Amino acid sequence: MRKTILIAVIALVLGAAPLAAAGAPPEDQRTPDEALFREAKLLVFDKDWKGALDKIDELRGKFPASPWSGQALFYKGECLNSLGGRQREALRIYKEFIGLPAAPANLVEEAEGRIVDIAFDLYQEGEASALREIESRLGVASKVVSYYAAYKLSFVSDKKIAAKAAPVLKRIVETETDPELLDRARIALLRISPESLKSAEERAPRAVTTARTLHIRIRGAGRKEPVFSLNIPFALADLALSALDEDDKAAMRKKGYGVNKIMNELVRSKESILRIAGEDGTVFEIWID
Amino acid sequence: MKSDDEMKFFLKETEAVRDEIRRASNSVDWEALPGLIADKALAGPRRTEHVRRASGPWGWLWSLRLRPALAGLAAGLVVGAAAMYFVLRAPGGRPDAASAYHASGEFLDRAELEMARRGTLDYLEKSQYMLLDVFGSGEEGPVVPAAVRAERARDLLQRKKYLNGQLERFQMAKAKVLCDQIEVLFRELSDISEELSAAELARIKDLVEERQLLLKINLVKRELESGV
Numbered sequence: 001m002r003k004t005i006l007i008a009v010i011a012l013v014l015g016a017a018p019l020a021a022a023g024a025p026p027e028d029q030r031t032p033d034e035a036l037f038r039e040a041k042l043l044v045f046d047k048d049w050k051g052a053l054d055k056i057d058e059l060r061g062k063f064p065a066s067p068w069s070g071q072a073l074f075y076k077g078e079c080l081n082s083l084g085g086r087q088r089e090a091l092r093i094y095k096e097f098i099g100l101p102a103a104p105a106n107l108v109e110e111a112e113g114r115i116v117d118i119a120f121d122l123y124q125e126g127e128a129s130a131l132r133e134i135e136s137r138l139g140v141a142s143k144v145v146s147y148y149a150a151y152k153l154s155f156v157s158d159k160k161i162a163a164k165a166a167p168v169l170k171r172i173v174e175t176e177t178d179p180e181l182l183d184r185a186r187i188a189l190l191r192i193s194p195e196s197l198k199s200a201e202e203r204a205p206r207a208v209t210t211a212r213t214l215h216i217r218i219r220g221a222g223r224k225e226p227v228f229s230l231n232i233p234f235a236l237a238d239l240a241l242s243a244l245d246e247d248d249k250a251a252m253r254k255k256g257y258g259v260n261k262i263m264n265e266l267v268r269s270k271e272s273i274l275r276i277a278g279e280d281g282t283v284f285e286i287w288i289d
Numbered sequence: 290m291k292s293d294d295e296m297k298f299f300l301k302e303t304e305a306v307r308d309e310i311r312r313a314s315n316s317v318d319w320e321a322l323p324g325l326i327a328d329k330a331l332a333g334p335r336r337t338e339h340v341r342r343a344s345g346p347w348g349w350l351w352s353l354r355l356r357p358a359l360a361g362l363a364a365g366l367v368v369g370a371a372a373m374y375f376v377l378r379a380p381g382g383r384p385d386a387a388s389a390y391h392a393s394g395e396f397l398d399r400a401e402l403e404m405a406r407r408g409t410l411d412y413l414e415k416s417q418y419m420l421l422d423v424f425g426s427g428e429e430g431p432v433v434p435a436a437v438r439a440e441r442a443r444d445l446l447q448r449k450k451y452l453n454g455q456l457e458r459f460q461m462a463k464a465k466v467l468c469d470q471i472e473v474l475f476r477e478l479s480d481i482s483e484e485l486s487a488a489e490l491a492r493i494k495d496l497v498e499e500r501q502l503l504l505k506i507n508l509v510k511r512e513l514e515s516g517v
Contacts, residue, residue, distance in 0.1 A: 045473055106443055106479045113450045144447055151451065180408060184451060187404065191397050194390035213388055231390050236400075239407075243399040289388070 033059055033066035044075050053079040073097040074107045081114060091118045091133070112137065112145040116152050123156065131161060138168050147172060147181065154188035162192040173200040186236055201233050212288050214240060214266075218248060221281025234288050238263060251278035262286060405455035409464050410513045412448050413506050416471045419445070420503060423478070442479035446472065464509050470502070 030038070036059040043052035056076045060069050074097045080090035094111040097103055103111075115133055122130035137149035150168035153161070165188065172185035189197035214237045218228035228248070232240055241249075241259045252262070255276050265274050266288055273287040392400075419441060422433050433441070449472050456465040 106446070106476070109443075110446065110450075110476070117454070148447075148450060152454075180404075180411065180448065180451075183404060187397060187400055190390060190392050191394075194392070198390050213390070228393075228396075230392050230396060231388065232392055233390065239400055239403055240396075243396065243403040245399070 033063040033068055036063075037066075037068035037072055040072065040075060044078060047082070049079040049082045053083070070097070070100045070102055071104065071107065073100065074103075074111055077111065077114060081118065087118045087121060091115060091122075094118075109142065109144050112140075112142070113148055116145075116149050120152050120155070131156065135161075135164060138164065147185075151184055151188055154192050159192060166193045166196045170196050170200040173197065174204045183236065183239060186233060190232065197233065201235075215285070215287050215289070216240065216244075217285040219283045219285070237266070237288070248282075248284070251280070251282055252276050252284055254279060401455060402459050405452065405459055405461065406513050408448065408452050409456065409461065409468065410510060412445060412452060412468060413464075413471075413510050413513075415441070415445055416468075416475070417503060417506050417510075419475070419478075420471075420506075439479050442475040445475050446479055449475075464513065467505055467509050471506075 036055055040052045040055035040059065043049075043055060053076065056072045056079065059066060059072050060076075063069060066072075073093060077090045077093040077097060080086040080093060094115050098108055098111050098115075116137060119130040119133035123134075131153070134149050134153050137145050138153070140146050140149075146168055150165035150172075153165035154169065156162040169185045169189045169192075172181060173189065176182055176185070186197060189200065212234040213231050214234045216228065216230040217226040219226050228245075230240065238259065241262055252258075255278065257276050262274065266286065273285050276284040276286075278284065419433075419438065423438065449468060452468060453465075455461075456468065
């Protein structure tokens, strides 16, 4: 059944309904609830949120016991979340969906993520209590949910609240191997608790290489005090060099130093300082220890 | 006449004084006299200064003979204040000795943007492989087993979650639209562990080609690679 819907949906979404119809059951063989759900999904794919919401409400109103009714609740949350101004309703619907006994696991994780996003948006609009939705997900068993909650909480401007994400983020740095997830956790920890990142890097099994620190100092012409100063884990070196100010990167490129060359020289030279003098007198100092 | 008498009187008196001068001169130790004079000359001002300092509000300390301790304390205060100044200055001011991690908010924002660019590129590349396997394969069907494909789809959905905020925040609209479109397909695929039939795959392949989804992925990838 799902496969059939998938094919029909893909075909219709991509604008080739006749081809899809050839592989899907004829319209008259579909049950009315299935047909409604299919129509609602197509409207979701077209981002016709109002139309999709009407179809979902019709499905749930007419066929409350339909096997599609539960999934439809998730898509109802999607519609409300995207309509604008109805985020609180969406939050309630996502929660209701998660509470369903037969809710598909993949959609449950999606719904949890949406709740975290909505709570963060509400916080930014001034509803500080919404952060409880994120905080309460820091300790859940699902890593997918707790990691995302911690990442999102790290953006909260109240540093005291944001710091609550530190233990989960530290756990990611200490135990996870996915490079993208690791980098996100490192940046998040740099934002809220650089000292926690330092201790996590030192405790992680790969500490021999990643616990090294990359230092970057940029001094203006004739200036002793740096205009830019950075100490971060060496694991973020490539990202850091790529994220430097465009003017600074251009000045170094003029001297023949791209990111790759700098990385190579740093690795080769070990603890000596790489000094690059820009044409305007700016001095770039980069080293690892 | 009168002047002769006066001269005689003068000489007589002088002779009397000469004896007194000679006696006084004999009583002086001419070799020790310079040292004695110097001692007396220096002794006078020191006494004056001592009296002046002792008369101040902290004069009792001098009377306790704490001058060396006070001098040490003063030196300690100066050195300590200087040390605190250097220690408590902004991190940028002590570049070579600092080892604690630190990064400015502005830099972290740029790092987030760079991560968004890289993450989206990675997401699109992996999506491309997935679509090529599912929709781009010939009649023999996908190489990747359906269960593995469903797992990969779930993984990509998780990545997309992190990208959503960044794509919106950094106004990467074109990439967002394409990633949203792919996400919809993956949400379905993540829930299907059955194998698709060859006929169904062929039809879907035609559709993907018709809509040029893979081409769109390549175009957005190129833009992201060139930093547009």
